[in-house]
Amino acid sequence: MSGKEQHYINEAFDTNWIAPLGPNVDGFEASLAEFTGARHALSLSSGTAAIHLSLLMLGVRTGDCVICQSFTFSASANPISYLGASPVLVDSEAETWNMCPGALEDAIQACIDSPDSKKPKAIIVVHLYGMPAKMEKILAVAARYGIPVIEDAAEALGSEINGKKCGSFGLLGILSFNGNKIITTSGGGALLSEDEQLINRARFLATQARDPAPHYQHSEIGYNYRMSNILAGVGRAQMQVLEERIARRRWIYDFYRELLAGSEGVSFFPEPKGSYSNRWLTTILINPEKTGGINREDIRLALEAENIESRPLWKPMHQQPVFSHYPFFKTGVSDMLFEQGLCLPSGTGMTNSDLDRIAAALKKALNF
Numbered sequence: 096m097s098g099k100e101q102h103y104i105n106e107a108f109d110t111n112w113i114a115p116l117g118p119n120v121d122g123f124e125a126s127l128a129e130f131t132g133a134r135h136a137l138s139l140s141s142g143t144a145a146i147h148l149s150l151l152m153l154g155v156r157t158g159d160c161v162i163c164q165s166f167t168f169s170a171s172a173n174p175i176s177y178l179g180a181s182p183v184l185v186d187s188e189a190e191t192w193n194m195c196p197g198a199l200e201d202a203i204q205a206c207i208d209s210p211d212s213k214k215p216k217a218i219i220v221v222h223l224y225g226m227p228a229k230m231e232k233i234l235a236v237a238a239r240y241g242i243p244v245i246e247d248a249a250e251a252l253g254s255e256i257n258g259k260k261c262g263s264f265g266l267l268g269i270l271s272f273n274g275n276k277i278i279t280t281s282g283g284g285a286l287l288s289e290d291e292q293l294i295n296r297a298r299f300l301a302t303q304a305r306d307p308a309p310h311y312q313h314s315e316i317g318y319n320y321r322m323s324n325i326l327a328g329v330g331r332a333q334m335q336v337l338e339e340r341i342a343r344r345r346w347i348y349d350f351y352r353e354l355l356a357g358s359e360g361v362s363f364f365p366e367p368k369g370s371y372s373n374r375w376l377t378t379i380l381i382n383p384e385k386t387g388g389i390n391r392e393d394i395r396l397a398l399e400a401e402n403i404e405s406r407p408l409w410k411p412m413h414q415q416p417v418f419s420h421y422p423f424f425k426t427g428v429s430d431m432l433f434e435q436g437l438c439l440p441s442g443t444g445m446t447n448s449d450l451d452r453i454a455a456a457l458k459k460a461l462n463f
Contacts, residue, residue: 113323123331133260149297151300152293156179158181184424222248301321361380
């Protein structure tokens, strides 16, 4: 917490604004729009809810197909299944670890050339670990086929491409404020768009699709996806320290990079030209062919023995039992990343002494 949250929480209680509307909700949405450069923002109960609403507004329904990045957390893909649609999984490219534009075009063409000739209804691209995807190329492919792009920037609040904030490139952008994100509202998310009609439609659906009548009337199925005024107050306070959080995460990345610069077989995730990452998590690749046989799991277990949590990179969706039977357009990148990749402790709450303890454990595990 930033230390400023209680002011907005107390204000919500003092003014009796507890429900999923009120000054904090309005203020938080205005802050998100201003920061990201998106014209409109809608605060919601989760980033997953934002993806679900996005698909609904794009008309995705049972039997449709939606292209989704394979190398991501399952929340990117789950809402496709909520609607009875089928994910078409696309592998990563090596530079950003995100959706490969070439494999994306192959996937689109395969859908169109299939016996039932189904053009995908949407493309869900993810900015993984805060690193911006190759949006110029992805958007160009999407435009050629007339397919809208949903931009999952859940891990990338504050990341940029040539000065333009992630979340503002697609027709719809997604943010998450889950407890592990760079700022948090405990649980929460947001939907961004330049299109006011889309945001208004999403707000209607997220508020149980209540018709404008003096009684409770519903002509459509709605959802309970709005963010409360209390949690939005937490978000308003968190926005005030967002730039500090990004600077600290980037400093932590530099700390690890300098620490492990001389370690053979350990590589980092550089920023491509024009990209600026919030460095949500510092991630490394451990190549056992160059480390003398030390692998990702050896490092993870050595850190765990010192009561230091680290984690493998995301297990790709095409390897997940629940999604393994769907079409997958492979480059081989995400399989390698999952095998060799490790997320290091990256939270802004860590002290310098915490980092020194981690550094000692890493040096011991890597024998240098």
